[in-house]
Each structure stands twice: as structure tokens, then as C-alpha cells.
Amino acid sequence: MSDWTWEHDPDDLLAGLPPEAIAELDRLAREIATRDSMIFLEGAAHSGDVPGLRRESRGRLMVSYLTDVRAERIVIVQVTWFG
Template sequence: MSDWKWDYNPDETYIAGGLPPGVVAEVERIATELAALGPDAVRVGRPFDREGGLREFDILGGRGFISFLAVPRQQCVYVCGVTWYG
């Protein structure tokens, strides 16, 4: 198990405010799994050809995606945005 954590950046209201509760639950579930990966989270999602930087990961069968940063120095995955197509 990893010592990494996850958080919203800048905050939950800004990122997840107005989203359906099921979408927020899925985002938080994925963020928890990304944090469990620890330093390997820098290679998950798009872009596929490099690691680090702002990453994207599809949610709920492609009906949206999350943008996140995995920051090894802070041992944290930051959810920076959620795009939901509905």
C-alpha cells in the first residue's frame, strides 16, 4: 500500500461542484486508486508517450474524464479538473 494521498486542486467545490453525486463518487474512487499506485501514477492515462505533467483519465465509459497531476515530491495526486459530458 502506498503512503500517497489525493486531493482536489484548488478545492472540491471548484472542481466537483454541480456534478451528479455518482460522478463525484467515481472521481473519488479513481483518485483513491491513483494514489494507491504511488509514483506509478505519473504514467497512467493520457498522454501515452511520456510520463509526468497533467494527465487525463476517462471516467464512466468515456462519458467524461478527469485531469490530474501526480506529484512525487509531495506524494499526492491532485484532481485538477473534471469534464462531464452527461
């Protein structure tokens, strides 16, 4: 299991989203964090380039996120729910 985490920025990013959207976001963000932990194995010791803004979608959910390799986390910066 990955020790990587996820968070969102800004703090009110999830305001107004229905519970099903937040649950799907949690599942997707955990999967992305796990995948990135397998790509960037050195984590905090990483000294190379990092990916820029990326997007991923699943069903009615689309997210934009950044991978903060050195902090071993992903940061969700935009959420779109087509519900």
C-alpha cells in the same frame, strides 16, 4: 495500501457535480494514487523528473491531474462529467 492521497484544485472544482460523479472521481483518484505510489517508490525522496499533466477517463468521467511525487499525492485539476 498506499499512503498517497488525492486532492483537487481549485477548491470549487467539484461544485455542481452529482453525487455519482463525485463517488466515481473518488474511486478513480484513489486508484491513480495507488498506481503512482507503485511507480514512484521513493516518494518524498524522489529527485528525478516528474510527469506533467495527464488525463484518465472511466465511463462518463474524465479527469486531468498532476502527480506531486514529493508530496505523495495526485492533484485533480479538471473534471468532466458526461452525465
